[in-house]
Amino acid sequence: MFKKFFIAAMFSVVVIQLSVCGANMPRNEMYLGGLTVGSTLDEMTGIYGNYDSYNPGVEGLALYEYGDSVAIGYNSFSKKIISILVNANNGWTTPAGLAVGMNISDSVDLYGAPDYSETGDYKAAHCYFFYDDSGNVRKLAFIILFDKNSGEILEMRCFGNNPMQSVDEYFFGETPLNYLLSD
Numbered sequence: 001m002f003k004k005f006f007i008a009a010m011f012s013v014v015v016i017q018l019s020v021c022g023a024n025m026p027r028n029e030m031y032l033g034g035l036t037v038g039s040t041l042d043e044m045t046g047i048y049g050n051y052d053s054y055n056p057g058v059e060g061l062a063l064y065e066y067g068d069s070v071a072i073g074y075n076s077f078s079k080k081i082i083s084i085l086v087n088a089n090n091g092w093t094t095p096a097g098l099a100v101g102m103n104i105s106d107s108v109d110l111y112g113a114p115d116y117s118e119t120g121d122y123k124a125a126h127c128y129f130f131y132d133d134s135g136n137v138r139k140l141a142f143i144i145l146f147d148k149n150s151g152e153i154l155e156m157r158c159f160g161n162n163p164m165q166s167v168d169e170y171f172f173g174e175t176p177l178n179y180l181l182s183d
Contacts, residue, residue, distance in 0.1 A: 024111065024112060024113075024114075024115055024128050024129070025111040025112075025128035025130075025142055026111075027130045027140070028095065029094050029095055029096055029110075029111065029142075030094075030128075030130060030140055030142045030158050031094060031095055031158070032084045032086050032092050032093070032094065032156060032158055033047070033048070033070070033084070033086070033091070033092035033093065034047050035047070035072070035081060035084055036081070036084070036158060037080070037081060037082055037083065037084070037140055037158055037159060037160045038080050038081065039080070039081045040079060040080060040081070041064075041074065041079070041081075044064070044072060044081065048066055051064040051065060051066055051072075052065055052066055052067055053065045060075055060076040060077040061073065061074070061075060061076070061082075062074045062076060067088075067090070068088070069086060069087050069088030069090050069092075069100075070084075070085065070086055070090065070092060071083075071084075071085040072084050072085075073085075073159070082159060082160070083157065083158065083159035083160075084157065084158045084159070085155065085156075085157045086100055086155065086156050086157075087100060087154065087155040087156075088100055088101075089101035094110075094156075096110045096111075097110075098110055098111075098144075098153070098156070099153070099156075100153050100154065100155060100156060101152065101153060102152075102153050103150075103151045103152060103153070104124075104126065104144065104146040104151045104152075104153055105151060106153075107126060107144050107153070108126075111128060114126035114127055114128055114144075115127055115128050115129045116129070119148060120148070121148075122147065122148055122149070123145055123146065123147060123148055123154065124145075124146055124148045125143055125144065125145050125146070126143070126144045126146070127141055127142070127143050127144075128141070128142045129141050129142075130142075130160070138160070139160050140158065140159070140160035141157075141158070141159055141160055142156070142157070142158050143155075143156070143157040143158075143159075144156050145157075
């Protein structure tokens with residue numbers, strides 16, 4: 001009897017831990033191609049070499065591109081990457097292997113239900129957030145944009161820690177998420 005109780009109790013603990021761990025994307029998965037918000041240009045060029053194009057932008061913000069499918073936002077004041085965009089199946093994945101071209105169900109299998117979702121006419125987005133220690137301020141966001149009908153992942157973005165625009169301003173300010181969903 002004790003053995004059955006012990007096995008049932010351990011099973012319950014594992015199920016509870018998996019449901020808590022799978023509730024959102026962990027911080028250590030908010031990477032694309034080995035880079036994340038807060039990475040440096042030295043880390044970027046150390047992995048991928050020289051970029052294909054550079055746009056200096058305004059007020060200390062710059063954009064580095066690798067081909068037509070990778071764009072990396074950089075803050076020259078903080079000397080840190082503030083955003084990463086990947087829109088092709090080009091080898092840039094999350095640490096668990098999620099890539100553009102896969103099905104959105106793969107992201108749910110890996111990371112659980114998104115923290116926020118939005119649907120447009122043809123596209124939809126799943127968003128995962130990483131909060132500060134208080135649990136009240138969104139510090140990072142990971143957006144997975146996908147085809148609403150086929151479920152194919154079209155684009156993945158990681159952004160945050162930008163003093164020029166907060167995660168909340170991106171979602172609910174002048175650049176709302178539904179902008180990404182329009183064609």
